[in-house]
Amino acid sequence: MTAPRWIPYALIAPAALFLAALFIVPLVQTILLSFDGGGTPDHLANYRKMAGDLNFTLAIRNTFLLVGVVVPIQLALAMGMAVMLQKMSTGRDIVLWIWTIPLGVSDLAAGLVWLALLQNSGYLNTVLFQLGLLDGPTPWLNAETPVTLFVGIVLAEIWRATAVVLIVLVAGFQLIPKEYSEAAEVFGARSWTAFRLITLPLLKPSIQSALILRTVLAFEVFAVVYALGGRNMPVLVGEAYAWQYENQNYGVAAAYAVLVMVISLAATVVYLYALRTRPETQP
Amino acid sequence: MAGIQIERVGKRFGGALALDSVSLDVADGEFVALLGPSGCGKTTLLRIVAGLETRSSGAVRIGGRDVSDLRPADRGLAMVFQNYAVFPHMTVFDNVAFGLRMQKKPREDIERKVRRAAALLQIEPYLDRYPAKLSGGQRQRVAVARALAVEPAVLLMDEPLSNLDALLRLEMRAELKSVLREAKTTTLYVTHDQTEAMGLADRIAVMQQGRIVQADAPTTVYSRPASTFVGGFVGSPPMNFVKVTASGRSARLDALDLRPPADGDLLLGFRGEDVQLVPPDEGMTFVVKVAEPMGSHLLLTGSAAGCPVRVVAPPTASVHAGDRLGLRPDPDRIAWMSQDSGLALDGHA
Amino acid sequence: MTGARRLMFWSGVAALCAWVLVPIYLIALGAFGGRAAAFRWPKAFTLVNASLEQLATFLRIEGVWNAALNSVIAASLTMALSLLLGAPAGYALARYRFRGAGAFRLMVLLTRAFPLAILALPLTVVFIRAGLYDTPFGVALVHTALALPFAALVTAGLFAGIPRELEEAAWVFGCSRLQAFMRVVLPLALPGLAAAAIFAFVISWNEVFAASVLTVRNRTLTAYLLTVLAESPLHYRFAGGFVLIVPSVVFIFAVRRYLFALWGVSNR
Incomplete structure (x- = not known):
């Protein structure tokens, strides 16, 4: 029985209306708010205020540094883990479960977990102390130790969010018939060559979606940073939160939001272009 | 019901x-x-x-x-x-x-x-x-x-x-x-x-x-397929079609005399099992390209009058690739088709 | 694999497992160890005089209990809303070809390219006017915007995986459209739908930014922890972190079979 035409529309209407109300409308509002001069014709006032802020350059630098360091490491690590899972014949399910546990851990919780490890009298320092490398509790997460604070945040981010990349990649691996790399090996390719020439190109769409997903979320980094370093290390979304919540200046917060969205969109576009595949070259 | x-x-x-x-x-x-x-x-x-x-x-x-x-x-x-x-x-x-x-x-x-x-x-x-x-x-x-x-x-x-x-x-x-x-x-x-x-x-x-x-x-x-499509789709091997030109309700293929129901460019349709194998000079000439023993029968693939033809021969027949044979289709089981339309002609055989 | 390579391989696997598990173990120590453990130096790597008492004390703090309750309410609402809105859309995407399906799919995918939680910022004003500000329901609305795209795409994959012939067979043997859905499609989709629901719950449970922006007194647990972070003692922070993690770990275990449906397939 073929459907009356209105059925699919009735089915998507609630979701479409909801997303319009809570995605499209606030999106437009954010943009409008960020260009609101507060009664004056100066539509860039919020942006000027944002850019003039002491933390702005720092936040930009820190956010980009974090994304630039974290995302590539996560991709490499997840790729390694996915290949390992591929080779595993026993215990695959349990290992996969363990490796994906952080998927359910919030960024705030992840920050707190790593705080327990890295704080002055934390577990890391205890180990270093017992190895005789430290004399006593030592701070790593202060404004005075920006490098170790940064490393700490990187560790926490890698710990928390590599699982997403892993899942997308493992799913991608499952879509590639084993025969392809077997065929390559039969024709004399070593396993690394087979991986590079067969698996990697076929995995490109998965790599692309993993990178988009992860990068967009990485630009949103905020709670991990807060949990570990307070406002010792400004990041973009953290600044948006501060302007909204502490300074009660919604316009500048909106300007930050628009900035983050533009960066995220730009990153998405770059990935879509750089990792594009012709559909006919995929199985 | x-x-x-x-x-x-x-x-x-x-x-x-x-x-x-x-x-x-x-x-x-x-x-x-x-x-x-x-x-x-x-x-x-x-x-x-x-x-x-x-x-x-x-x-x-x-x-x-x-x-x-x-x-x-x-x-x-x-x-x-x-x-x-x-x-x-x-x-x-x-x-x-x-x-x-x-x-x-x-x-x-x-x-x-x-x-x-x-x-x-x-x-x-x-x-x-x-x-x-x-x-x-x-x-x-x-x-x-x-x-x-x-x-x-x-x-x-x-x-x-x-x-x-x-x-x-x-x-x-x-x-x-x-x-x-x-x-x-x-x-x-x-x-x-x-x-x-x-x-x-x-x-x-x-x-x-x-x-x-x-x-x-x-x-x-x-x-009695209604068209060459039906003859070709139903039956394995499919029905053979050999081009024939008829005039005065008669046609000749090599040493074979035929009585088609119409004149002009026709197709002689016959099933692979509805033929008699005869010496080359007593029927239409069939050149065997491949002979496949199928157990229950011997499947011969070749050509006659420039058209591809498959013939089902008894399993014991001694035929080999390259042999030239004569074919004599059973006149009661011939299906005549028009070359232009591919449709069967009325008043069969 | 040869013996040496096998050893290396499994050591690598074990190291990566430890990388995930050890930090969780350590925060558990912090959560159960209480004040004494949090400030102890050097740290013990096993539980000494641990008790549930420490965790219970943490939960008895009034703000914490309320916040946890708010989190549960918001997450449950998010779960219900995103499934109620998302599953029909997913079914439409999976079963019908209609004008606008592409546009809808694009909108859903587009939400992925946006840091959605940030969109909570302009909503504050609207929510204050609508009386939704500082309510778990308001938070749930924004969290639904986060979870709905997932729910729609995941359920689309789920429904597409149920052969159309099964539904047609039900029609032929006397079912109406709705009966066929209830008797054949729904029972088959149920485990996957449950996984999608749990996932929506986790998305809401974990979300920090929107929840912090949209609440003042009726904080969710994440928002509460974020605001009191600076002034709370270490062992409370650890207890908070642990309380946040536990449900997530359990949930991920419950939905582990569907992780690929949730992330892998829907990302294509």
């Missing part, structure tokens, strides 16, 4: 014409096979009869009642799907009982009818199992039992044997035939396998590009 009348049913998908004003009558209790290559519209036609697809024009009647605009549920039919569509979350019993439960039949009635259908298809031992634990052939039986349990006026089957392996298919085919003969259900059966259609059906409707090109008894379709 009821017959099916398909009246000038047409179907368009976007701009493409899938069915071109198809008409077919299936008599009460008759088994008709819709046979054709993939994409010929046979499944679309079946789904329109089932009510799973809307028609663009025409009408479908079941038991004289116009069902064209009814939901599938209200058409009084049952169907066996290509992938069986056995519900995986129900036991075999619940699957077979599904249609009866939807009809709100009393409990004892359902129990009795399920048992009977299960006995007919020999799935009684599995009634409490889930389909995932069954083999493909057993699932097939469940699908048929589910359809027969509702004692439908009309049974529709969409390539029900195509997912079975060759041996099982042969076994199921025979069983299906005996079960359906007993049930005397009007059946419309879609298949692309001509041996299945030949073996099962009372009548075969051969479809080509959205049209029924011939609807006849299996033997008629086989020996």
